[in-house]
Amino acid sequence: MKSRTVIALLAGAAVGAVLGILLAPDKGEESRKKVKKTAEDCIDKVKEKLSNIKKNNENVEESEEE
Secondary structure, X not given: OHHHHHHHHHHHHHXXXXXXXXXXXXXXXXXXXXXXXXXXXXHHHHHHHHHHHHHHHHHHHHHHHO
C-alpha cells in the first residue's frame, strides 16, 4: 500500500511538472528540451524508489525467514 502511494505521488508530480512546462511561455524547442529533461529525471527517481522498495521487501522477507 505504501509503495503505491509513493508511485502515485511521483506520477502526479511528473504530470504536474510536464503540464507546467508545456503551458509556460517558452519556445517549442526549449519546452521540448525541458519536458525531456524532466521526464528523464522523473524516470530516474521512480527507478530509484522502486529499487529501494524492492530492497526493503527483500529485507523484510529475509527477516521473516529467520
